Amino acid sequence: MVMGKGINIMSEYINGKQTSKSNQPETETPGMPVQEDKGLAPVTEAIQQFGQTQSPAGESNIFCMTIIGQVEGHLILPPQNKTTKYEHIIPQLVAAEQNPRIEGILIILNTVGGDVEAGLAIAEMIASLSKPTVTVVIGGGHSIGVPIAVASTYSLIAGSATMTIHPIRMNGLVIGVPQTFEYMEKMQERVVRFVTTHSNISEDMFKELMFKTGELNRDIGTAVGSADAVKYGLMDAVGGIGQAIAQLNKLMGDKRQTLHAGGLTQ
């Protein structure tokens, strides 16, 4: 039950949005459980909604979004897939960008890949935000998760996480003409170009990882571990949520300072 709910709360907007939901804080009953029927309801609701006893309260200037499972694009995937729908993520990013209370965006990734168009659309959106963004790859940021992971201002990868870099595959009808290969190469080039322009990895190194044989059991490519991802320049550092929040706060502080620069010189 809690697990199922946890999935639903893919993006926790730790802002004043929830205040309308539970406007009765637990300050009413100091000791004895006399008014418990009143006091329990919000707690029960919080457990159901957030999987914890306290719902997020107070103003936070960070918007957290999670990209999990398959990145679903133009085609609705069969229901056994856990998916992130790009048609929800995109307006969410627009809303976060235009909301004055949100100063930074934290993106948590644990994805097996997905639709190229949708993934690149999300990655381009993240890269074009004016607010500081930090991505954290936990578990895995595979395939189309790689461009999303590197799209942010600062990217982190958890110690045990991996990123699989492999060639793009094609589904459906394949016509045996040279143009098919050219088309595939063009599609692949979009990913390569995005990753190499948004991270410190060189094109040669990225392609070397992509076309390596003997690394993956049923594909060609490489499963890049956290230390290697940093070594190759794909990600900025190894770390988790603590480092991500610290970095985001630093970036937001820097942005505030540049905004106020020219006004007060302190």
Added chain:
Amino acid sequence: MTMYTVMPPEHLWSGMWNEGEDTREVKINGLLMQIRPVSDSEAVIVRLLDCPLEAYLDPANMPGSKVPLSGNAGPT
């Protein structure tokens, strides 16, 4: 459409030809959304169709969240 994923295609597409989901469009708390009923009184959000931009920031409106179906008996 090109998929770029580590998931084997046979897993990804299995169940693709099963009966389509029983979804319908409803307006809940002023938001037009596509839902999939799971019981008489509860449904799961499939996607938002027409709503203000801020609605996307509310985790209660994420696809996969459950919403009550009985009229406008939403969270007060």
